[in-house]
Amino acid sequence: MAQHRYMLAEDRIPDRWYNIAADLPSMPPPPLNPGTGEPIGPEALAAIFPMALIEQEVSPERWIPIPDAVREVYAMWRPTPLYRAVGLEQALGTSCKIFYKYEGVSPAGSHKPNTSVPQAFYNKEAGVRKLSTETGAGQWGSSLSFACQHFGLECEVFMVRVSFDSKPYRRLMMETWGGTCIASPSELTNAGRTILAENPDSSGSLGIAISEAVEVAATNDDTNYALGSVLNHVLLHQTVVGQEAKEQLDMAGAYPDVVIGCVGGGSNFAGLAFPFLEDKIAGRDIRIVAVEPASCPTLTRGTYGYDFGDTAQMTPLLPMHSLGHGFMPPSIHSGGLRYHGMAPLVSHVVHTGLVEATSYSQVECFTEAVRFARAEGIIPAPEPSHAIRHVITEVERAKEEGVEKTILFNLCGHGHFDMAAYADFLGGTMQDLDVDEGELSRASEALAALPGIG
Amino acid sequence: MAQHRYMLAEDRIPDRWYNIAADLPSMPPPPLNPGTGEPIGPEALAAIFPMALIEQEVSPERWIPIPDAVREVYAMWRPTPLYRAVGLEQALGTSCKIFYKYEGVSPAGSHKPNTSVPQAFYNKEAGVRKLSTETGAGQWGSSLSFACQHFGLECEVFMVRVSFDSKPYRRLMMETWGGTCIASPSELTNAGRTILAENPDSSGSLGIAISEAVEVAATNDDTNYALGSVLNHVLLHQTVVGQEAKEQLDMAGAYPDVVIGCVGGGSNFAGLAFPFLEDKIAGRDIRIVAVEPASCPTLTRGTYGYDFGDTAQMTPLLPMHSLGHGFMPPSIHSGGLRYHGMAPLVSHVVHTGLVEATSYSQVECFTEAVRFARAEGIIPAPEPSHAIRHVITEVERAKEEGVEKTILFNLCGHGHFDMAAYADFLGGTMQDLDVDEGELSRASEALAALPGIG
Secondary structure, three states: OOOOEEOOOHHHOOOEEEOHHHOOOOOOOOOEOOOOOOEOOHHHHOOOOOHHHHHHHHOOOOEEEOOHHHHHHHOOOOOOOEEEOHHHHHHHOOOOEEEEEEOOOOOOOEOOHHHHHHHHHHHHHOOOOEEEEEEOOOHHHHHHHHHHHHHOOEEEEEEEHHHHHHOHHHHHHHHHOOOEEEEEOOOOOHHHHHHHHHOOOOOOOHHHHHHHHHHHHHOOOOEEEOOOOOOHHHHHHHOHHHHHHHHHHHHOOOOOOEEEEEOOOOHHHHHHHHHHHHHHHOOOOOEEEEEEEOOOOHHHHOEEEEEEOOOOOOOOEEEEEEOOOOOOOOOOOOHHHOOOOOOHHHHHHHHOOOOEEEEEOHHHHHHHHHHHHHHHOOOEOOOOHHHHHHHHHHHHHHHHHOOOOEEEEEEOEEOOOOHHHHHHHHOOOOOOOOOOHHHHHHHHHHHHHOOEOO | OOOOEEOOOHHHOOOEEEOHHHOOOOOOOOOEOOOOOOEOOHHHHOOOOOHHHHHHHHOOOOEEEOOHHHHHHHOOOOOOOEEEOHHHHHHHOOOOEEEEEEOOOOOOOEOOHHHHHHHHHHHHHOOOOEEEEEEOOOHHHHHHHHHHHHHOOEEEEEEEHHHHHHOHHHHHHHHHOOOEEEEEOOOOOHHHHHHHHHOOOOOOOHHHHHHHHHHHHHOOOOEEEOOOOOOHHHHHHHOHHHHHHHHHHHHOOOOOOEEEEEOOOOHHHHHHHHHHHHHHHOOOOOEEEEEEEOOOOHHHHOEEEEEEOOOOOOOOEEEEEEOOOOOOOOOOOOHHHOOOOOOHHHHHHHHOOOOEEEEEOHHHHHHHHHHHHHHHOOOEOOOOHHHHHHHHHHHHHHHHHOOOOEEEEEEOEEOOOOHHHHHHHHOOOOOOOOOOHHHHHHHHHHHHHOOEOO
């Protein structure tokens, strides 16, 4: 019987996170205080993050131990399966070996609980009562609600109004796990009230929701803020994905020639890729590819420099590829990839040439998502369909070059809450919604006034 | 670290199905031809089922080998996890040990692919081109679409009109896997046209949908029919669930005092329970409980006798507990449990006292579903919330009796496509919808004209 699925025993859940900072040939520049233009220190973050996470954010240590209490929650679904995509290989008629790590088996259906669980844990340890956060389509809000429920924290999620109204099922998931979900902009914060005063019918944005969640954390002593991507400690927590994948590929007697992940803020990509990037830095011949939507092409068409993490300019300036903090991406179905910026660590490794970046349009991604679903039985979330689309490119290139590659990608979530997107595609009404050139120019102009890098 | 999850390696996927017929102290009476009142032979089924499945339907053999091609598809998600419900035990403050087998990890999110895969395989082997079937909420239709896609069969699903209109996501799942989904009653069949002529606005019923699917199979040489529960061979295929659970409980050093499953047609219950019933028949002290909704209380309030499997009286007469083939169950969210009859094998073991039966109302089941989701992280489908509700009863009784029980139940599917039901519950609008006494009397009257048993 051809082996499809490589499973690890529960005691093989990694007991440490891998910190790429320890191995990078050079480090990204520091975040800056937008007022002074000076590097911000850890203490500036203490109002909204617990010290344990701030220490992880700036740690130079290669390995960070995973607390037992976190590993016990991970054990609900980790180690996740690594699949050999036998069905897809047959459907493509390729002699390449295709493997994928499947993070959709988590309670929330994506990789997000890998970081929501430790974030909730460290906040609980620090005596915090409540976490606030923002969410777009709801993947992160539901993951944080799950984790807060486990550790006995309250969870308040500001959900972009347009998603709150149109995607009730992820909101219900949050409520089932005991979280509170609020349409943003709301009357609960100054940021929200200001927006509503100007535009009572505002449909919201991720930038506004971040502002509301940060305000709640900054103005309440017993409340902290939690972020689902972008920051170093978030990427760190995701490295359980790549560590497990390496061990599972060993079981299969394989090692990848190319590692692929989709990128929005960068965390699922980094989680799979960074443990392999360690090998590349050590001299191993391996390619690593970050795949983004053509409607929000941060790495491929953005500017590498300093920008705000949010629209309302409340965050520190982060060193990253950005389309500009005022960029409004088209309403593609991959809500998790609609972010104007990128994790500083991911931006840095792309900027320094360790990692490649590419982009694809929405319709070609869904074409491959459906082919994948029919061949492999798993319906992908729209976000990882970008990774699947690039697998096809690699397979085609391998054929042209007459070589047999081993390809690994991260299937970071299932599409059970995205069937409306499949309806759009199968019904023939889906459009590419590639980035508008005028919007791209307008939004990037604001970057000229901010510090550059290098 | 407390162990939560017991996993088996891929080579531990069972290589044979367990046939309870080989061990029963007595056999259920045979199905009857409604015209003649005589037992029907296997040949009567040959127009709509392949011979391999008909042989399984009547086989006296204890073990039926599972074809390698079926095990290869099972390997996409099997063996499924067995969980120790550590979180639920803590939430309940019980010293009972609670375990659950989780079938929600399958591509379709339930136990149904355990039988859709072999059914598609045997039909493909027999040269069939297309399978037709009916579906209520869509669990079975999506599972059969998945299996047909794998084996290169066409799949035509008649979906009850009211669900077709109100639950588009499971229909989209069928279409994503290449299946065709038709609202029933339809213009494609005589049965459908007859209904529509009388009532152009008919919202359909499972009985009508069965009639349409059977008609398509019976009148097309290259088309067969597939059923998702009730029949012996369907229950047989589900026994991979209980076989794996036994081995996983061995890993945990445990054996259940009580085994629990929800029952609609009976297949997920039988799949978990029959391998344990084998032990009970051999003398082991174990209780087995079938749990049904108070709105469709087939085993607890139905009549044990002969009845038709469908509303339109097209099927053979089956020996089973029934509320009457004309019974219209209230519109509870557990669509998979809204069936007037019961698998003959399940009816027989309840009738002969080997298995207990009990029922619960909708609201108390969802109360426990939410408690479970918060404690265990997995959002249950409405159907297995009945099993969870009975776990609570067993825990309470254990406390009263001062004993520590080991409890095993089947979490036969996740609730990702049932979030509207959670909205109903969390919004405080859910009603119990227990069976209407008048409807119960009216529907059961028809049974008096049909043959009895015993």
